[in-house]
Amino acid sequence: MLYADPKKGPQQNHISPLSPPMSLVSETLAKLAPSMTLAITQRASEMKAAGEDVCNFGGGEPDFDTPEHIKAAAVAALEQGATKYTAAAGLPALREAIAAKLMVDNNLEYSIGEISVNCGAKHSCFNALMAVCSPGDEVIIPAPYWTSYPEMARLAGAVPVIVPTSEETGWKITPELFEEHMSPRTKMIIINSPGNPTGAVYSREELAAIGEVAAGEDIVILSDEIYEKLVYDGTEHVSIASLSDELKNLTVTVNGFSKAYSMTGWRLGYTAANPEIAEAISTVQSHTTSAPTTFAQYGALVAIQGDQGFIDEMREEYDLRRRYTLNRLRQIKNLSVIEPKGAFYFLVNVSSTQLSALNFADKLLSRYKVAVVPGEAFGDAFMPDIETIRISYATSLDILKEGLDRIEDFCRSY
Ligand SMILES: Cc1ncc(COP(=O)(O)O)c(C=O)c1O
Structure with a gap:
C-alpha cells in the first residue's frame, strides 16, 4: 500500500x-x-x-511562479532592513490594502483592526477555529471537505459534524441539511466557495439561504474564499458576509495570497471578522507565531496593490x-x-x-x-x-x- x-x-x-x-x-x-x-x-x-x-x-x-514584481518587493524590503517583527495582526499598511481590496472586490467594509494577516489561509482557518470554538462545540463541515477542516476543529477541542452532500446538490450543503445536523452545541459552519475538492461555487441565493439558518441560531460562519479569483464561465463569487450586516457580524472571511498570486511558499493569508473575534484571532497569533514573516508581507502589499493582470x-x-x-x-x-x-x-x-x-x-x-x-x-x-x-x-x-x-x-x- x-x-x-x-x-x-x-x-x-x-x-x-x-x-x-x-x-x-x-x-x-x-x-x-x-x-x-x-x-x-x-x-x-x-x-x-x-x-x-x-x-x-x-x-x-x-x-506558476510568483510574479517578478512581487518577488522584487520582498527582496527590496529585505535589503532595506524589514527583518524585525511586525504587529501581531500584521503590517498596518498591508491590512489597509486588504481592507481596500475587500471593499472593492467583495463589497465588505472593514477597518484595519478587524483584519489579521496570518501565516497562510490554512493558519487563518486554524486561528478562526481557535478564536471561536470552546471545547465540545460542534462545527458543521459539509463533505466532501478540504482535508484540514475536521482536524483543525479537533485541534481547537471542537467536534466536527460532517454533513455528507451529493452530486445531486452539486456537492453543496442545503439549508435543510444544515438544519438537520444542527444541535444546541453548534457553534460554527464552514463554507468553502469556490470549493476544494469539488470546485463547487455557491450562488448568492444559496448563500443567503444558508446565512438565514446560521443567523437564526447565531452560528458563526467560517467562509474560506481562498479560491475566490478562480471562477469560470462568468460564475460570480459572492462573500456571504456581504449579504447583510447580521451575516457580516457572524462571519469570519478567510482569504490569502497562495492561490491568486501563486504565493504558496510565502505563507500569507488573512481573516476579516467583527472586532471581538478579530481581537481573539490576533491574541492566538501573538502567542503562537507572533506575526507573519515581515519581508513576505511587503511582497504581499505589492501583490494586492500592483497590476492584477x-x-x-x-x-x-x-x-x-x-x-x-x-x-x-x-x-x-x-x-x-x-x-x-x-x-x-x-x-x-x-x-x-x-x-x-x-x-x-x-x-x-x-x-x-x-x-x-x-x-x-x-x-x-x-x-x-x-x-x-x-x-x-x-x-x-x-x-x-x-x-x-x-x-x-x-x-x-x-
Ligand atoms: C480550501 C483551502 N483553504 C485553505 C488553503 C490553504 O491555503 P494556504 O496555502 O494559504 O495556507 C487551501 C490550500 O490548499 C485550500 O484548498
Whole structure:
C-alpha cells in the first residue's frame, strides 16, 4: 500500500514487546491523521526524484511562479532592513490594502483592526477555529471537505459534524441539511466557495439561504474564499458576509495570497471578522507565531496593490485545462464527473470501477504513475455509496494529456 489507510488510525509507538504500549504524543494528536494530500504530493515527488515518469495530479498548488514584481518587493524590503517583527495582526499598511481590496472586490467594509494577516489561509482557518470554538462545540463541515477542516476543529477541542452532500446538490450543503445536523452545541459552519475538492461555487441565493439558518441560531460562519479569483464561465463569487450586516457580524472571511498570486511558499493569508473575534484571532497569533514573516508581507502589499493582470492570465490558462480535462473525463469508461465552476480540481466519481478510492489511487500510482488524491482525504467515508478521487489541474496541458491517457488505459481494465 502506498498510502496509509486513515480508517485504521495512527500507528501506536511500542518501546519494546514487553512494555505496555505507550505514546509520547498527546491524546489530541494521537487522534489526528497527517495531511494525505501533502503525503501524496511528497510520494509523487520522491518517485520523480528516483527517475520515475510520474504525472502528479495530487497537488493543490499553482504551477506558476510568483510574479517578478512581487518577488522584487520582498527582496527590496529585505535589503532595506524589514527583518524585525511586525504587529501581531500584521503590517498596518498591508491590512489597509486588504481592507481596500475587500471593499472593492467583495463589497465588505472593514477597518484595519478587524483584519489579521496570518501565516497562510490554512493558519487563518486554524486561528478562526481557535478564536471561536470552546471545547465540545460542534462545527458543521459539509463533505466532501478540504482535508484540514475536521482536524483543525479537533485541534481547537471542537467536534466536527460532517454533513455528507451529493452530486445531486452539486456537492453543496442545503439549508435543510444544515438544519438537520444542527444541535444546541453548534457553534460554527464552514463554507468553502469556490470549493476544494469539488470546485463547487455557491450562488448568492444559496448563500443567503444558508446565512438565514446560521443567523437564526447565531452560528458563526467560517467562509474560506481562498479560491475566490478562480471562477469560470462568468460564475460570480459572492462573500456571504456581504449579504447583510447580521451575516457580516457572524462571519469570519478567510482569504490569502497562495492561490491568486501563486504565493504558496510565502505563507500569507488573512481573516476579516467583527472586532471581538478579530481581537481573539490576533491574541492566538501573538502567542503562537507572533506575526507573519515581515519581508513576505511587503511582497504581499505589492501583490494586492500592483497590476492584477497576472490573475486573469492564470485564470484563462486554468480554464483551458479545465475544459480539456472535463471533455476527456466525460469520455473515460467508468468515470463520472460534474463540471466544476471554480478552483482547480475535479472530484471524479470512480464507484463504477468497483474499486475503493484508496485502491484506485494506489493502483493508478504504482502501475500507471499517476498521482491523484483518494476521496478518503475529503470525507468519502461519510458517503458510503460513493468512491471519489481528486484530480488537480494545476499542472501543464501536456502533463494533463499524458496523465489522462494513462487514466483512460487504467479504467479500460475495470
Ligand atoms: C480550501 C483551502 N483553504 C485553505 C488553503 C490553504 O491555503 P494556504 O496555502 O494559504 O495556507 C487551501 C490550500 O490548499 C485550500 O484548498
